[in-house]
Amino acid sequence: MVTMREVASLAGVSITTVSHVINETRSVASATRERVLKAIEETGYTGDAIARSLVTGGTKSLGLAVSLVSHPYFAELIAAIEGEATRSGYTLVLIDTRDTAESEQAAVRMLRSRRVDGVLLTPTSGSAALPELRRLGVPTVLVDRLTVAKDVDQVGPENVQATSTLVRHLAELGHRRIGLVSGQPGLATTDERVLGYRLGLGRAGLAWDEDLVRPSLEPLLGQVSGVVVSDHQVLVDVLRTARARGVRIGSELALVTYDEVEWAELVDPPLTSMAQPVEEIGRTAVRLLLSRIEDPERAPETIRLPPVLRHRRSCGCH
Amino acid sequence: MVTMREVASLAGVSITTVSHVINETRSVASATRERVLKAIEETGYTGDAIARSLVTGGTKSLGLAVSLVSHPYFAELIAAIEGEATRSGYTLVLIDTRDTAESEQAAVRMLRSRRVDGVLLTPTSGSAALPELRRLGVPTVLVDRLTVAKDVDQVGPENVQATSTLVRHLAELGHRRIGLVSGQPGLATTDERVLGYRLGLGRAGLAWDEDLVRPSLEPLLGQVSGVVVSDHQVLVDVLRTARARGVRIGSELALVTYDEVEWAELVDPPLTSMAQPVEEIGRTAVRLLLSRIEDPERAPETIRLPPVLRHRRSCGCH
C-alpha cells in the first residue's frame, strides 16, 4: 500500500499539504499542487478510506439490509440503489436479513460496527432492529415494505389506490365475484392491498366477502370469475394452479396481478399487471437517506410512488 | 458511540484487557473476564471495525464487483455469495461494474481504497482491472464469466460439454439443421458455448455452418428445425420473435435453452433448459476466495460446475 507519507516525500512536502490538495480543503500554491498531483499519479496512490473514516467519523458507505430470498424484483431494486449511491459517492454494504428478526438484528449490528453513514432497510415483520436504529440515531429509511409509523423516512409503492384500480377494472368488465390472492401475511404491503381491494369493491358497489381473500388460488376456483393477484410470488403459484386445473386465464378466469415480470408477454394470455416503479423507489430511497444524513433534524417523510397499469389480456380484454 | 475505553473504565481494567477478552487473544482471569463481559453487555458495545482494521490491516470484507444490469439470476448468485460470506464472518461491499471497462476500473479502485480483503469479480470483456488486481496482489476470484487464463482462481459453469449435450439432444430427435442463438459477443462464456455447439454437431455427425450461429432468432427462421439458446436474455427475445412470427415452439421449432427461469413451466410449451448451478457457483467462489486470502501462494484453480438438464417439452419431446 502506498501511503500519503510516501506521496508527500516524493513531492517534497508534508502530508498536510498532500491531504489538502486531495480534499481541496485549503489553497495550495499551484506549483506545489502540481508536484503533489504528479506524485499521486506516479505512485498510484488511492487513499485509505479506513484511515480517513477513523478521523472524520463518516465512511461514505450505506448499509443495505434487505431480504434476498429470491425476491424477484430486488435485483432491479438493488441495481437502482447501487446506481444512485455510487453517483453520490457512496458505497454499498450489502447484507441479507433473511427475513427473520434475529438475522436482521445481527445485520444491523454489523452495519453499525462498520459505521455506515446510513441504512436502507426492508423491515421484517416484528422487527426489533428499527427501534434500535432510531435509538442510536442512525439515519435510516425503510424501503418497499412500509410501516404505519409516521416518524421514520420511508418510500414504497402506493398500494391502496392501485389495488382499488385493479378491482374496479375487473368490475367494469362485469365481474361480480372478484377474489384476492393475497401475499405473505403480517406485511404492511399485504394489509394495504387487502384494504385497497375492499375499497375497490366498495367503489364498484360490490359486497365484501372475507372468503374471497385467500393465500392461494385453489379455494377460490369456482367461487369467483376474476382475481387480483397480490404479488409476484403468488402469481407463479396461481398460474401453475390454473394450468394444473385446466382453468383458462382470460376467458374462464379474469386475472390482474401485481408486479411486472419480464415474461408477462410470453405467457398466454399476456398478463395485465401493476408495474411497481422499482427503479424510482430505489433512487428515491437513496436520495431520502442522503438528505437525512445531511440534516438529521428534518421531519420524516413517507413517499409512496404510484405503480402503473400495464394493460394486456389476462383480464379478458382484447 | 461507546468506545472500548468506556467499557474498560466501567469494568475497572485497561483497554488492553478488554481487547484481549473480546478477541480471546490471551488468557484473562475469569473474574476479570466476567466483569468485562458484563460491561460490554451493559453499554451495548459493538466494537469499531474501522479502528480495528486500521491496525490489523484486514477488514473482514469482500468486494463484489458484478454487472448488475438486469442479469436475472444474479439475484440468486448474490444471495448465495452473501450467505457464504456472512457465514464466514465477512461482509460484502457491492459495486456495479456496469459492464464497461471504466466503471470496472473505478469499482476496483474503490474496493481497494476500502481495503477489502478480497474481490469477487465478473470481468468485463477487455477488463483492465484484472491485471491491476493481480499486480497489487489483491486476492481475486472470477465468477461466472471465466477467462482462458490459468493463473487466476475462477469458478463458473461448465459450458462446452453442456452445450454439446443440448445439441446432441436435438440431433437425437432427428434434427439435422440446428441453430445457435448466441449471447453477448466477446465473452468467454459465449465462445465456449459456440465451441460446445460445434463439438455437439461433430459428435452427432452434423456439419458446421457459420450462418447458423446468430445473435437473434430472426435470420435463423426457416433455416433450422431446432435451436439452442445461449442465455436468458436472448431467450426472452427469441420467444418474443417466435410469438410475433407465429412460429410454434416444440412442434415447428424445437428449442432448448440455457438458464432455468422460474417461468419455465408457465409458458407453452414448458422449456427444456440447462439449469446452471448458480447457488453452488456462488458458494464455491467465496470459499475459493477465502482460501486464497488464507494462503496467497496456493496454486490458482479453475472450477467448472456442471449445469443440469431440465427436460421439458420445448425440445419437442412429450
Added chain:
DNA sequence: AGTCCCCACGCAATCGCTTGCGCCAGCCCG
C-alpha cells in the same frame, strides 16, 4: 524603515483499536 497582513505550508494531536514489552505479586524450590 517599521508595522501589519496574508499567503503557503508544517507540527503534532487525535480517531479507536491491537500488540510487543515489561512490571508486579505470589509460589515453588533448593
Added chain:
DNA sequence: CGGGCTGGCGCAAGCGATTGCGTGGGGACT
C-alpha cells in the same frame, strides 16, 4: 530465606489519515 518462574495486566507505540494552530517570508501601507 532468596531467586526464578509464571500468571495476570497495563503502558505506550503505532495504523494512516484530518485539522487546529503556528511560523516564516514577502508585499503593501503609513
